Amino acid sequence: MADNPQKPVASTRPLSPHLTIYRWPVTMATSITHRATGVGLSVGAVILAWWLVSISNGPEGWQSFHALSDTPIGLLVVFGLTWSLVYHFLNGIRHLAWDLGYGFEKNLAERNSMMILVGSVVIAVALFALAWTGHGGYLR
Amino acid sequence: MNSAETPLHKVRGMGSAHSGTGHFWHERVTSVALIPLSLWFGYAMLGLAGTSEVTALQFLTHPWNAILMGAFVVFSLWHAYLGLQVVVDDYIHTAGSKIFLMLTIRFSVIAVTATCLFAIVRIAIG
Numbered sequence A: 001m002a003d004n005p006q007k008p009v010a011s012t013r014p015l016s017p018h019l020t021i022y023r024w025p026v027t028m029a030t031s032i033t034h035r036a037t038g039v040g041l042s043v044g045a046v047i048l049a050w051w052l053v054s055i056s057n058g059p060e061g062w063q064s065f066h067a068l069s070d071t072p073i074g075l076l077v078v079f080g081l082t083w084s085l086v087y088h089f090l091n092g093i094r095h096l097a098w099d100l101g102y103g104f105e106k107n108l109a110e111r112n113s114m115m116i117l118v119g120s121v122v123i124a125v126a127l128f129a130l131a132w133t134g135h136g137g138y139l140r
Numbered sequence B: 001m002n003s004a005e006t007p008l009h010k011v012r013g014m015g016s017a018h019s020g021t022g023h024f025w026h027e028r029v030t031s032v033a034l035i036p037l038s039l040w041f042g043y044a045m046l047g048l049a050g051t052s053e054v055t056a057l058q059f060l061t062h063p064w065n066a067i068l069m070g071a072f073v074v075f076s077l078w079h080a081y082l083g084l085q086v087v088v089d090d091y092i093h094t095a096g097s098k099i100f101l102m103l104t105i106r107f108s109v110i111a112v113t114a115t116c117l118f119a120i121v122r123i124a125i126g
């Protein structure tokens, strides 16, 4: 195998650009968050599998799942996955718009970055609030 | 420059990935499919929140719900498989670790998908 071309040769010359000294634009934050939520949701798929298997095991299976998911830590995980899906969904649609060539104007991209960050938290909290105030469970 | 190769032939070589734009395209197709499927999934999860042990079972016994849950699982995991490959490609630069992680992802995705589908069928046929 050839040497890794990206491996820097020991050098005393200053590096440019100095990535670490740039102010973080909000678009960088939304970009890495898309990746983080994508990986998080992939792990969440294992929980989805576990949930489906527990349901297929009948009432006791369902109870064994909820004995864990209804704990504070379980609820935190469920909230994390809810927010991740909402965020990844909203930002994913923006990604698709970019792929079609829309939405690259700097001010627009910065504005909807903030909207997606704040909006995803608001929607995730609203979904939990709906469930807690008894507005969920309509499939009963 | 002075190549006798036609542009089409160059394209058929499909670049350094050897698979052309297939990966990119499948990632977009699965993303588009996941938009309605996630809305349905969210509707289902909120509708099951706070219900007792039989509601989810009965819900998934309905053929449409079983099919939609199956579709959500397949598209999510296919999409996640493609996405996780990109993450590994970006951060892992040694051949050994890369092959190991790619295979781990591949086997895990297949195992999780198969488990979900088996459970869905088991629920649906009672």
Ligand code: HEM
Binding pocket: A034, A035, A036, A037, A038, A039, A041, A042, A045, A085, A088, A089, A092, A093, A095, A096, B027, B028, B031, B032, B034, B035, B038, B076, B077, B079, B080, B082, B083, B084, B086, B087
């Ligand atoms: C809700 C609908 C969804 C949409 C619209 C969507 C959209 C996207 C798009 C457009 C990308 C590519 C981003 C890029 O070009 O860098 C992406 C990446 C990714 N998605 Fe999704 N996605 C959705 C749901 C999911 C789900 C359910 C999972 C996990 C089970 C997931 C896991 C991932 C992963 C791991 C990546 C790779 C992240 C990266 O390369 O940085 N996505 N998604």
